[in-house]
Amino acid sequence: MSVVSLRKYKQKRAEGKTLCTSGFHKWELLNERRFDVKQGKLVSTERCKRCGVERTKQT
Template sequence: MGDVVPFRRPSTAEKHAGNTLCRRGFHKWEVVQDKQFDVREGKLVTIYRCARCGKTRVDAS
């Protein structure tokens, strides 16, 4: 017989952990190292990804 997994509904705090900061514009940006050159523009770019929500932004330098 298989293992019994207890099911419970996550609390509101667990469900929205860290998401309220991103909704108000306080992202936790981290540099993504896998792609650093934009072929269309011919420039070096820095790609940032939020550690909490996964949103990305590009900064051309």
């Protein structure tokens, strides 16, 4: 009789997704840097490494 453990499979499947839904993204800076003419600041774009959500940040 063999028993299959589902715990490790569930952990591996949900790895990273639970962090992103809780707001703990792993931001990665993209190479594009744009200049916002209205505000006079540089705008950098970041993408989450795990879920792919993008955000813009003024520097």
